Amino acid sequence: MKSEKISDAVVRRLPVYLRFLNELSRREVPTVSSQELGQKLDLNPAQIRKDLAYFGDFGRKGIGYDVSYLIEKIRQILNLDQQINVALIGAGNLGQALSNYNAYLKDNMKIVAVFDASPHKIGTQINNITIQPIDELVDTVRSNNIRIGIITVPDVEAQRVADQLVAAGIGAILNFAPTILKVPSEVRVHAADFTTDLMSLAYYLDAGKEHTEHDAKMAD
Amino acid sequence: MKSEKISDAVVRRLPVYLRFLNELSRREVPTVSSQELGQKLDLNPAQIRKDLAYFGDFGRKGIGYDVSYLIEKIRQILNLDQQINVALIGAGNLGQALSNYNAYLKDNMKIVAVFDASPHKIGTQINNITIQPIDELVDTVRSNNIRIGIITVPDVEAQRVADQLVAAGIGAILNFAPTILKVPSEVRVHAADFTTDLMSLAYYLDAGKEHTEHDAKMAD
DNA sequence: TAGATTGTTAATCGATTAACAATC
DNA sequence: TAGATTGTTAATCGATTAACAATC
Structure with a gap:
């Protein structure tokens, strides 16, 4: 357990982890590796390990993370162990x-x-x-x-x-x-x-429309 | 006009600029400086100038940005000049x-x-x-x-x-x-x-509650 | 034991901010 | 002209990713 400052980016990922872990729990999957998590959540496994390591050593080398234990821990971190x-x-x-x-x-x-x-x-x-x-x-x-x-x-x-x-x-x-x-x-x-x-999504739409950037004020 | 890759962070700020500029326009404010924008939007003025400069030289030294012109330009950038x-x-x-x-x-x-x-x-x-x-x-x-x-x-x-x-x-x-x-x-x-x-907001709530981290599984 | 996977350090990459010459 | 403010470079800061020793 460190006491570095945790960045907002990290905090915003925790609920995403939690959500997927809950799904694994429902499916009674006992453990999960950072690689599996990364694949499902479109994140780098190293990032996931680092995120979790800010708060404690939750995993086991060679095994991965115990799903129920990690759920419990993330809920504690997010203050969701209380109403x-x-x-x-x-x-x-x-x-x-x-x-x-x-x-x-x-x-x-x-x-x-x-x-x-x-x-x-x-x-x-x-x-x-x-x-x-x-x-x-x-x-x-x-x-x-x-x-x-x-x-x-x-x-x-x-x-x-x-x-x-x-x-x-x-x-x-x-x-x-x-x-x-x-x-x-x-x-x-x-x-x-x-x-x-x-x-902001509209910005990414030009792919289909050829980026026509003609100078409207040419005649000057 | 550069042709660097524009980051998502920049693109997400553009609608925020646009929204405030529209308000200025309604109030018939003719020009605005990056400093004013920064103050209202809680952003660093240098960041605002840099964001806008990715797309062109929209401002005037010593004066600031013409509100109507900047609105027009941001709408173009976001593809909002078409339906x-x-x-x-x-x-x-x-x-x-x-x-x-x-x-x-x-x-x-x-x-x-x-x-x-x-x-x-x-x-x-x-x-x-x-x-x-x-x-x-x-x-x-x-x-x-x-x-x-x-x-x-x-x-x-x-x-x-x-x-x-x-x-x-x-x-x-x-x-x-x-x-x-x-x-x-x-x-x-x-x-x-x-x-x-x-x-993720729940994470930030512990300020008021003294961070009571007693070991629940001490008796083991 | 051999294979897998963590936690962590170091390297990289990217984004923000400061500073300032250019100029309106 | 003097004051203000841009656009941009350089400095800083922070976040992501790679790599690997430790170890289950």
Whole structure:
């Protein structure tokens, strides 16, 4: 066990490992090598070994990694050995869709509160959770030990919601709004806006279209 | 204009620039410096200048970047000076939520077809688009010049859908299913699974909880 | 034992940042 | 002109990959 600084790139790969290990576990595969993992996950085996070695010596030379043991360890690393309570702010289409993933959010993550600004949504239920007004956000986050907030409100409201999450002592935010949130450095933010993803994908499309780069302002 | 290889990191920042530039344009701000951009977007100004300089000399020394001109240029770089047709496969909750973003997808990206496997969804409308059976995917993608596919089907079906998109000649895929898709190297895939994001965020939560690392298996 | 595979060091590769001459 | 800001080179920083001794 080192105490180097772990990079974000490493942390982002851990859930990917976990997901595949869970599948192996379901199939009752007892051990797996870094080579096998690398092949399935499109990663370099050396990278996988290095990633895991940051946190401990989980493997056995000549054998590989014990699937159940590695699952247990990664869950510990990701704090998923305890229940992590999550709040969802914004009960529009996207928010409702995400709240349905509660079932998928095994591994101890759970959306336990949903907030919305719209008066006619407040009080209604969504997946057995009663939608609360945003005024109640700070109190509810505090009293329910909510550690992560998912922002699915419109663009212009995102920063205000983030401010309230911060005020309530949130640890991390997953932001689906297309805005750069300003938060204190101890609060982790991940951008999850899919329109940005789509636009960057468009860049790679020219393969099929011959890269026609004629000078439009030639006549000058 | 260089012809170096442009890294994915650079390409992913371009839509972020574009988004903020569009806002400046709306506010009728005529020019912007790399310093201002950097401050608003939490990026190093030198990085912004370098990113843009890969594609051309868009700025003016002593002045900064002309907002409208830079918007035009970034849109060209991202192929958004033409309409990019997008298909959505999987009309569940998440798929429906995303299809509502069509309005947001200014900048010339448009979901033009929606597919689903479920017989009782086929034929119904979603945002004025008739849901088609997945059998029709290959033909529709080809005949409508669809370049990007968004996968919102369940886990186990994702690879099959990806195979069909590839067969139809798709250029890029945005994958919301928690699977590593195997596709030929000329097809670009972005993972957009939010459960993975959430799990990696959980890693950063220990700040508040004192990192209690007691050996559970001491008595041995 | 022989074969396999880890953990880790060293080498490589790539991305970010600093610094500054050029110039508007 | 003086001040501001670009484009770009060089320096730094960080992440990935190769290689291999240790060892199951």
